[in-house]
Amino acid sequence: MSLIQKYNVPGPRYTSYPTVPYWEETLFTVNQWKKSLLESFIASNTTEGISLYIHLPFCESLCTFCGCNKRITKRHDVENPYITAVLKEWDLYCELLPERPIIKEIHLGGGTPTFFSPENLTTLINGIFKNANSAEEHEFSFEGHPNNTSYEHLQTLYDLGFRRVSFGVQDYSEKVQKAIHRKQSFHNVAKVTFWAREIGYTSVSHDLIFGLPFQTLDDVLDTIAKTNSLQPDRIAFYSYAHVPWIKGNGQRGFKDEDLPKDDVKRELYEKGKNELLARNYIEIGMDHFALESDTMTQSFKTGNLHRNFMGYTSSKTEVMIGLGVSSISDSWNAFAQNEKSLEDYYAKLNKDELPLFRGHILNNEDLIIRKHILNLMCQFKTSWNDATTYFPEITTILPNLTEMEKDGLLEFGDQSILVTEKGKPYVRNICMAFDLRLKRKTPQTQLFSMTI
Incomplete structure (x- = not known):
C-alpha cells in the first residue's frame, strides 16, 4: 500500500x-x-x-x-x-x-x-x-x-x-x-x-x-x-x-x-x-x-x-x-459564528442583537491541543516538554506518531516531533493524531474532505 x-x-x-x-x-x-x-x-x-x-x-x-x-x-x-x-x-x-x-x-x-x-x-x-x-x-x-x-x-x-x-x-x-x-x-x-x-x-x-x-x-x-x-x-x-x-x-x-x-x-x-x-x-x-x-x-x-x-x-x-453572514470570531478562549442565512443575519441585527447562532468555549485541554496543532501547521514541529504544552493523553497519541515515524513522516526529539520534508504533505494527518475530540468521537457521516 x-x-x-x-x-x-x-x-x-x-x-x-x-x-x-x-x-x-x-x-x-x-x-x-x-x-x-x-x-x-x-x-x-x-x-x-x-x-x-x-x-x-x-x-x-x-x-x-x-x-x-x-x-x-x-x-x-x-x-x-x-x-x-x-x-x-x-x-x-x-x-x-x-x-x-x-x-x-x-x-x-x-x-x-x-x-x-x-x-x-x-x-x-x-x-x-x-x-x-x-x-x-x-x-x-x-x-x-x-x-x-x-x-x-x-x-x-x-x-x-x-x-x-x-x-x-x-x-x-x-x-x-x-x-x-x-x-x-x-x-x-x-x-x-x-x-x-x-x-x-x-x-x-x-x-x-x-x-x-x-x-x-x-x-x-x-x-x-x-x-x-x-x-x-x-x-x-x-x-x-x-x-x-x-x-x-x-x-x-x-x-x-x-x-x-x-x-x-x-x-x-x-x-x-x-x-x-x-x-x-x-x-x-x-x-x-x-x-x-x-x-x-x-x-x-x-x-x-x-x-x-x-x-x-x-x-x-x-x-x-x-x-457579515457566516463569519467566525475568535477570542482565543472562545469561538462564535454568525448566522449562515442572510435573512436570519438581517433579522437578528434588526432586533439589535449580535447575529450569532453557535459557538464554543475552549477548555484547558482544548487550549493545549490548539497550541500543538498551530505549531504543526505553522512551524512543522511541536513539543510537550513543559506544563503549558504537556497533557496526559500524549501517551495514547505516541503509538500513532510512531507509525508515522516508521513511514518517514516525522522525527522524534526529546518530547517533541519534527515533520520531515516527506511528511509535509501529510501534516493534516499528523494533526489528526493530536485531535482528541476527533479520537473520542469518530464521525458517523461524511464531515471532512480528504486529507491528500
Whole structure:
C-alpha cells in the first residue's frame, strides 16, 4: 500500500481547534462569548491590536469548486443594505468594547468582495474606522476576482490602506474552467496583477488548486509556468475540497470519476511544488509558498506565522472579530459564528442583537491541543516538554506518531516531533493524531474532505 492510499482519509483543514463539527454548542451562550471577548480585548488591544474578517457573500455566477458561503445574484442593489447591516454589527461590537479598537489586520473575503462597487467598499471601510484606529504596522488584504476587479477597485482599496491582494486563478485549462464554471483568461489575471504592482501593492497572491475535474499534469504545469511568469509574491497551491454532501448541487457540476485521485492527484501537487521551489518560492506552512522578500516568509522564519479562520497570516492577534453572514470570531478562549442565512443575519441585527447562532468555549485541554496543532501547521514541529504544552493523553497519541515515524513522516526529539520534508504533505494527518475530540468521537457521516 502506498503512503497516499494509507493516509488519504477524511480530515479537517485545522483553521481552528476544536474544528467546527466538534464545538459544544449546547454549552455556548452569547453572554459567555461577550465575556471572553472583553477579557481578551482588554489584555491585547493596546499590545497587538485586533483582526477583522469581513465576509462579502455575493457573486454574479456560481463556481462549482467553491465551498464558501455565498449568494448568487446579478442585482447590485443588494450592496447598500448589506454594508449597512455589517456596519450595524460592528457598532454593536464597539458599544461592547471599553475603548477604541486598534485594528492590525483586515481581510475582505467572500463570495466576491469586488462584486461591491469601489464607492460602497469606501463606505464600508470608512464606517469601520469611525469607531477604530489602525495599528502602525497594519496589514489589510482582500480577495479579488480577476474578471471584475477594476483599476478603480485596486486604487480605492490602496488609498484605504490595503497593501495585499489575492487573486483566484485555480487553473488555466479551458476544459477545467468549463467544468468548474470559472472562465477567466491569463490576460485578465496578468492585467490585474500588473495594475496592483503599478499602484503600489506590496504583496500579490495567486490561488491555485490541484485535484480539479479533468485536470492533468500538463494543465498544472502550464498553470504554474504562466503563474511563474507573473512572479506573484505568494502562491496558495492547495487541494480541491470535494464536499458535495455539504454544498449540494454547487459541487455536482461534474462526476466523481472526473476527479484525479490518490497517486495521480498527489503527482499534480508534487510536480507543481517542485516547479515552485525551483523558481525560488519557499514552502510556508501547508500548501503555501512565498518569495524570500514576502512578510509571510519572514514570519515563518521567525516563528511568528499564524493560522486562523482567514488562513495563514503574518502575525497573531488573540482577538479576531468576524463581521457579515457566516463569519467566525475568535477570542482565543472562545469561538462564535454568525448566522449562515442572510435573512436570519438581517433579522437578528434588526432586533439589535449580535447575529450569532453557535459557538464554543475552549477548555484547558482544548487550549493545549490548539497550541500543538498551530505549531504543526505553522512551524512543522511541536513539543510537550513543559506544563503549558504537556497533557496526559500524549501517551495514547505516541503509538500513532510512531507509525508515522516508521513511514518517514516525522522525527522524534526529546518530547517533541519534527515533520520531515516527506511528511509535509501529510501534516493534516499528523494533526489528526493530536485531535482528541476527533479520537473520542469518530464521525458517523461524511464531515471532512480528504486529507491528500
